[in-house]
Structures are given as structure tokens and as C-alpha cells.
Amino acid sequence: MAGKNDRNIWESFIGNIDLVIQQIEGKVFKAVSHEATKLSLAYSKSPRPSNVECESLLAGVEKTLIGLVHIHSKLPKTAGLTLRKQIKQAVQQLVKEMKTLAQTIHTMDTGSPEQLQQTGMVWDGSDKFYLLPQDNKAAVSRVLDQHVPMVDDAHSELTEALNCEEDDDGLDEFLGLENSSSQNDQHWSENDKTVIQYCLGLIKCSKSLLKKARSAVSANGDCRTEMGVVQLDDLAELVERLSPTVDELASCVYPPLRCSVVAQKAADVVKANKEAILFLKQSQLTGEDDQKWVEFLRRANTHNFNKLNAALTGT
DSSP: OOOGGGHHHHHHHHHHHHHHHHHOOSOOOTHHHHHHHHHHHHTSSSSOOOHHHHHHHHHHHHHHHHHHHHHHTTSOGGGOHHHHHHHHHHHHHHHHHHHHHHHHHHHSOTTOHHHHHHHHHHHHHHHGGGGSOSSHHHHHHHHHHHHHHHHHHHHHHHHHHHHHHHHTTTHHHHHTOTTOHHHHTTSOOHHHHHHHHHHHHHHHHHHHHHHHHHHHHHHHOOOSSHHHHHHHHHHHHHHHHHHHHHHHHHHHTSSSOOHHHHHHHHHHHHHHHHHHHHHHHHSTTOOGGGHHHHHHHHHHHHHHHHHHHHHHHTO
16 A cells, blocks of 8 residues: 555645646647556556655656646637537546546555556547547537437337337236226326327437438538538537437336426427527528428428327317
8 A cells, every 4th residue: 555655745646637637628648648657567566666756757647637738728719619628528538537547556555456447547548539530520520420329219219118018008908907007107098109109200300300410511511611610519519409308308208198297398309409400501501402301300390399289288
């Protein structure tokens, strides 16, 4: 275990990393991985380095971390908020992994399995920087790539649940459970199933919208102008608002279905869809050839919401 006489050195270093985490925004170099390896090797076996050697090793790590802040200053805001955000998140995660490695070395036995594992986490964090997007178009494409499967999964899971419910028709009667109120609470009524069909219609609209948006970014995304960069950022923000509303709608329709909750969650999805559709219609990301699918999605969004409200109110 670490001796008491080096406690101040480690606590000071870990405290300094906290300051870096608060300020960090930018790129990272393989130097962080290199310095982490040197540090871990030095503490892989006894005897532990002297305080002088310890300070030298930690100074090397700290220098690379503080250098990250300087690197970020070279990335202008005009490069795009989405790009900067993804770089910031990656760097923050790497610095936190480095902090955990430092704490592991400081508090645990020399060369512990946890130390080796955490060193690998730092290596993995460093390697991820070679996969980071190179511009705002690529960064926004990554956002869409993350959210399309999430909406797809919500649609698939709800569809599967509805199909399973329909496949079970008659089973409760066979088992003599048709009069059980507790069992009825765990199943959808026929009207519930109608409501869910229109919820699925809204989610399908979101699903199609995100896929069309991804294609539009691929075809027309432009990082050469300020307007192009800003519109990409605006789209990313709309997408990040839309996806959670879909998840909340899909989650709230399971039995016992509460109409007031479904109505509110559905309204949130409709609003998010509408805002994204209108944005795409008016942006440089779509052209004349795209207006047909834009209009189709607009009408599908309204149609499913109107039908859903009618099913919820019985009108």
C-alpha cells in the first residue's frame, strides 16, 4: 500500500486533475497514453519509486493533461458546437480515466490487477481519438447514427409486445383467468391496441424522419460556410430532443395504459417531429427533390396524432 509520507503528493496531483477536468476542452495526444504507461510500469513492482521519482512521473502526466486545454484553444467555435462537444466529452472521459488510474496506484497494492485494468482503460481512451469526427458534418452524422437505432429499437420492441399480446388471445380464458381484475390490468384492451397502433405510427414517423435527415446530411451537409455549420448544429439539437420523447412514449403505453399520460407523451413526440420536419424543409439540407418526403412526413405526423386523440377520447 502507499506510504503515508507520499499522501500529500498524490492528493495534490489528483486535486490538480480535478481542475483539468473542469477546464478541459479539446484534442488529446497519444502522449497521455505514453505517460500513463510510464507511470504504471514504475509502480508495477516493489520497491515503489521514491518521492522524487514520483513527482517527476506525475509531472509528466500532468503536463500532457494541461496541454490539452491549450490544444482546444486552437479549435475555433466556428468549427461547430457538435464537433466541439464530442471532442470535449472524449477528452473529459480520458482525463477521468487517468485520475482513476492515479487513485488506483496511490491506494492499492503495487501492480494490482485493478491497476493493469485501469491502465488499459487509459489506452482505450487514447485510441478513441483516432475515431473522432474530423468536422461538424461528421459529428452530426455520428449523432444521427446514435439516435436512429434508439428510435428503431423503441418501434421494434413495442411492435413485438403488441404482437405477443395478440398471440396470447384466448390463453387467459383457457386458464380460467378471464375474471381476474389483476390479470386484466396486465393486458391491453381492444381500444388500447388501437391507441398503440397510432403511437407506433408516430414513432415510425420519427424513425423515417431521422433516416431521411441522415441521408440529407450525407448529401448536403456543408462545413465550408458559417450557415452550413450552424444548421448542422441546429439539426443535432433537434435530434437529441426528439429521441428521448420517442422513448418516453413507447415506455408509457404498457398496461395499465393511462390515457392522459399517453396523450401528453404523444404530444411531445408530435412537437419534436414537427419542429424537425419544418427545420429540414427550410434548411439548406434539403432541396426541391426532397420536399415530397418532407411533406409526406408532415402529413403522417398530423394524421397519426389526430387519430390517436380520437382513440383516446372515444370520438
